[in-house]
Amino acid sequence: MTFDEIINGHLWAVRYEGEQDNVLYNLFDHWNDVVWLRSFFKQNKKDVVSYFKIEDINQAIKDTIDDGEHLERLMMDVSLMTNLDTLFRPLDNSRMSESVLSKEKARPHYILRHVSWLRIYAIKLASDVYIITGGAIKLTATMQEREHTRRELVNMEKVRSFLLNERIIDEDGFLDFINEIR
Amino acid sequence: MKNTIEKLREHASATSSQWREEAESRAANRSWLRYSQNIAMLMLDKMEQTGMTQKQLAEKMKCSQQYVSKILKGKENLSLETLSKIEEALDLHLLSAVTVSA
Numbered sequence: 001m002t003f004d005e006i007i008n009g010h011l012w013a014v015r016y017e018g019e020q021d022n023v024l025y026n027l028f029d030h031w032n033d034v035v036w037l038r039s040f041f042k043q044n045k046k047d048v049v050s051y052f053k054i055e056d057i058n059q060a061i062k063d064t065i066d067d068g069e070h071l072e073r074l075m076m077d078v079s080l081m082t083n084l085d086t087l088f089r090p091l092d093n094s095r096m097s098e099s100v101l102s103k104e105k106a107r108p109h110y111i112l113r114h115v116s117w118l119r120i121y122a123i124k125l126a127s128d129v130y131i132i133t134g135g136a137i138k139l140t141a142t143m144q145e146r147e148h149t150r151r152e153l154v155n156m157e158k159v160r161s162f163l164l165n166e167r168i169i170d171e172d173g174f175l176d177f178i179n180e181i182r
Numbered sequence: 183m184k185n186t187i188e189k190l191r192e193h194a195s196a197t198s199s200q201w202r203e204e205a206e207s208r209a210a211n212r213s214w215l216r217y218s219q220n221i222a223m224l225m226l227d228k229m230e231q232t233g234m235t236q237k238q239l240a241e242k243m244k245c246s247q248q249y250v251s252k253i254l255k256g257k258e259n260l261s262l263e264t265l266s267k268i269e270e271a272l273d274l275h276l277l278s279a280v281t282v283s284a
Contacts, residue, residue, distance in 0.1 A: 001193075002193055002194060002195040002196070003190055003191075003193050003194055003195065004194070004195050004198075004199045004201075005191070005194065006199075006201075006202075009187045012190065013199070013201070015195045015199075021199050021200055021201065022195070022199050022201060024199070024201045025199055025200060025201040025204065028201070028204070028205060028208070029204070032208060032215070032219075032256070032257070033255045033256070033257070034219050034222040034223055034226065034254060034255055034256035035222070035226070035251075035254050035255050035256075036255075038223075038226055058223045058227070061219075061223060062219075065216075065219060069208070069209075069212070072205050072208065072209075073209070075205070076202070076205050076206070076209070125186065125190070126186065129186075129187070131190075166189065166193070167189065168186060168189045168190050168193070169186060170185070170186045
């Protein structure tokens with residue numbers, strides 16, 4: 001895997017092996033592709049109906065495009081002045097303490113028709129430095145429940161392991177990691 | 183921290199990302215993209231109802247299957263000629279608000 005610098009030293013996106021561009025490109029490409037979205041919502045129709053009470057697939061597509069537009073604008077507006085620690089939140093809502101290379105998420109916070117199902121996932125390299133590892137349309141309460149969200153957890157772990165193996169972590173962080181696994 | 187960023191830069195991608203250009207283009211073309219996406223949804227509904235494949239639609243519209251595939255993604259800036267061909271091929275009324283007197 002390689003890394004694309006989205007905002008100078010501040011925000012990065014992973015480009016996985018065999019991919020032409022990074023995850024940010026792929027995510028927003030999918031979230032604006034009617035064929036891709038239709039196929040996704042057909043496969044996950046039960047979840048859209050049971051969790052969001054949306055029966056019409058075209059409505060689900062439109063909601064995704066609207067929320068995607070909002071989230072993409074948030075990403076485009078990120079500058080060196082942006083405090084990324086306010087954009088990203090711990091992946092685990094109940095996490096109480098900081099950990100090394102922690103898993104994080106970002107989502108649109110405005111509510112148009114319903115709470116947004118879009119997520120962008122990242123690893124926090126340091127305060128205000130994040131690496132985007134992927135994203136998903138999350139329709140269930142937990143990520144473990146569906147294959148496409150489980151895959152995002154695997155990707156986050158892969159990126160985390162890569163960073164640790166390559167020692168792309170500050171020395172204090174590395175010592176903290178050693179203490180974590182002891 | 184500077185050292186960590188430098189280490190990450192050693193693993194930078196060989197080519198630059200097109201994400202920002204695409205995002206800017208999506209924002210600038212938002213208005214017609216919404217029409218294009220809505221038309222794609224109507225087309226896909228009709229194709230599903232009638233069991234028409236992309237290949238059959240391409241033959242009816244006298245264009246390539248690749249072009250039909252692009253239209254269905256909802257990312258094409260469709261000309262009036264193409265819209266008219268879609269209407270005819272799928273028996274859809276996309277331009278019904280515009281009446282043409284003979």
